[in-house]
Amino acid sequence: MTGQIPMRVLTGPLPCELAGCGVGEKRAKVLPDTGGVVAQVLLMFLFSSADNNIELQQLLNRIVQQRLKMYPGSARIDLSSSFRDMDSTTAESILNEFCGLRYNRSAALSSRVTGGMDTSWSSEWPWQASLQRNNIHRCGATLISNTWLVSAAHCFRNAKNPQKWTVSFGTYLRPPLMVYLVKTIIVHEKYRYPANEYDIAVVKLANRVEFSRAVHRVCLPDSDEIIPYNIDAVVTGWGALNNYGETPNILQEATVKLIDTNVCNRREVYDGVITPGMLCAGYLEGGVDSCQGDSGGPLVTPDSRSMWYLIGIVSWGDECAKPNKPGVYTRVTYFRNWITRKTGL
Ligand code: 4AZ
Numbered sequence: 001m002t003g004q005i006p007m008r009v010l011t012g013p014l015p016c017e018l019a020g021c022g023v024g025e026k027r028a029k030v031l032p033d034t035g036g037v038v039a040q041v042l043l044m045f046l047f048s049s050a051d052n053n054i055e056l057q058q059l060l061n062r063i064v065q066q067r068l069k070m071y072p073g074s075a076r077i078d079l080s081s082s083f084r085d086m087d088s089t090t091a092e093s094i095l096n097e098f099c100g101l102r103y104n105r106s107a108a109l110s111s112r113v114t115g116g117m118d119t120s121w122s123s124e125w126p127w128q129a130s131l132q133r134n135n136i137h138r139c140g141a142t143l144i145s146n147t148w149l150v151s152a153a154h155c156f157r158n159a160k161n162p163q164k165w166t167v168s169f170g171t172y173l174r175p176p177l178m179v180y181l182v183k184t185i186i187v188h189e190k191y192r193y194p195a196n197e198y199d200i201a202v203v204k205l206a207n208r209v210e211f212s213r214a215v216h217r218v219c220l221p222d223s224d225e226i227i228p229y230n231i232d233a234v235v236t237g238w239g240a241l242n243n244y245g246e247t248p249n250i251l252q253e254a255t256v257k258l259i260d261t262n263v264c265n266r267r268e269v270y271d272g273v274i275t276p277g278m279l280c281a282g283y284l285e286g287g288v289d290s291c292q293g294d295s296g297g298p299l300v301t302p303d304s305r306s307m308w309y310l311i312g313i314v315s316w317g318d319e320c321a322k323p324n325k326p327g328v329y330t331r332v333t334y335f336r337n338w339i340t341r342k343t344g345l
Helices: 053-069 089-097 333-343
Strands: 007-012 028-033 036-041 085-086 128-133 136-143 148-151 164-170 179-185 203-204 234-237 252-259 278-282 297-300 306-315 327-331
Touching: 085 089, 128 148, 136 306, 148 306, 164 203, 203 333, 234 306, 278 306, 327 333
Parallel strands: none
Antiparallel strands: 007 085, 028 036, 128 136, 128 164, 136 148, 148 203, 164 179, 179 203, 234 252, 234 297, 252 278, 278 327, 297 306, 306 327
């Protein structure tokens, strides 16, 4: 891929069915207007500098017009000033406010130089945080807003003093990209060690994180979202590379499959201890799993638009990667309303 990446922003009024007003995370801004609403939708296009901008603009206009005709109704469609160039800094700051975007996977907005090295600010998983006590990594956590993270309750067992904790971001533990102080720790009121239920906590930072390409929030699913089993999800963390093994300095990722709770509750697996607030993920044959030190960190899946949602929090398991002993995660949809009650998000 060569060339610059011009940005186009579509700001014409669109019908709600197309803009997705009020559905889940906002991909469109819906503003009141005389006699209705105006939906502002951000569309980003990637093309090479060899392409003819004017021709492309006309082509895009034609496609959008055609698609809008498929939505009958009273929407007034005005695309006369719809596409405009935007500098990539402005475009990037708009994109960074969206949840769940990972953009270094495509060439879009990437400034990586061919033959260059990965740097600590090219965060692959921008919502991943390291929770550290006395400057030692203890647990993972996930950024869900400019000030809030979610993690596991068991990370704070006998360690609830926020002044002892810091949060770092970036791909490497050492040196960290950024470090924040913790203001508040809220552990689920029903969490009781050594039980594994209600293994969730939210952490408020002392200062706001200004979102960047390297550090921004994940999306949260709605509480009524049905999470299908057998789909792939990705777990990330600086946890042990094998049971009670060494911890890496560079963030690790593993793709795991979501396992039906009925299967996970089989006698030879977890024999009925998996409750509705838990989610199993991994492989019954073993081999790939989260491990000690990954706790509190994210289990995420992309939606059809490649926006990543937090569906699980690394919680527990019988050691790591053993056959019939997949990882067990706190089920985020089950605790979605609890997160709202504690954080307002
Ligand atoms: C732990 O002790 C832990 N294999 C985390 C995840 C798993 C097991 C143990 C899942 O933090």
